[in-house]
Amino acid sequence: MQLEARKYLFDMQQAADLIARFTERRTVEDYAADPMLRSAVERQFEILGEALGKLKKSDPEIAGKIADYRRIIAFRNVLIHGYDAILDEVVWGIVETQLPILRTTLSELLATD
Secondary structure (H helix, E strand, C coil): CCHHHHHHHHHHHHHHHHHHHHHCCCCHHHHHHCHHHHHHHHHHHHHHHHHHHHHHHHCHHHHCCCCCHHHHHHHHHHHHHCHHHCCHHHHHHHHHHCHHHHHHHHHHHHHCC
16 A cells, blocks of 8 residues: 555544544533534544545545545535534434545555555
C-alpha cells in the first residue's frame, strides 16, 4: 500500500476513534442538547469524509474496500454544504450503526501491507 493511502486511512481511523470517544456513554438526547459535542462529532465526520475523498482519488482500489465509501463522502458534503438540514437523529444513527463497522474495516486495512 502506498504511503499516501496509508496516511488517509490513518487520518480516517483517528477521526473515527475520536467520534467513538466523544460519544461513548452518551445518548441521542445528550447529543442533541450539547452543541459542542455536535460540533466535535460533525467536524470529525468532515475530516473522515475528506480523507476518504482524497483516498478515492489517489487509490480507488483501496477506497473501494470501504463499504459505502461514496455515501461517506456524500455525508461529508451534506455536513459542509447542507449544515442547515442536518438531523441529530441521522448523525446519531450513523454513529451507532455504521461507525463500528467502519472502524473495524479501517483497522483491518491498516493491518495489511
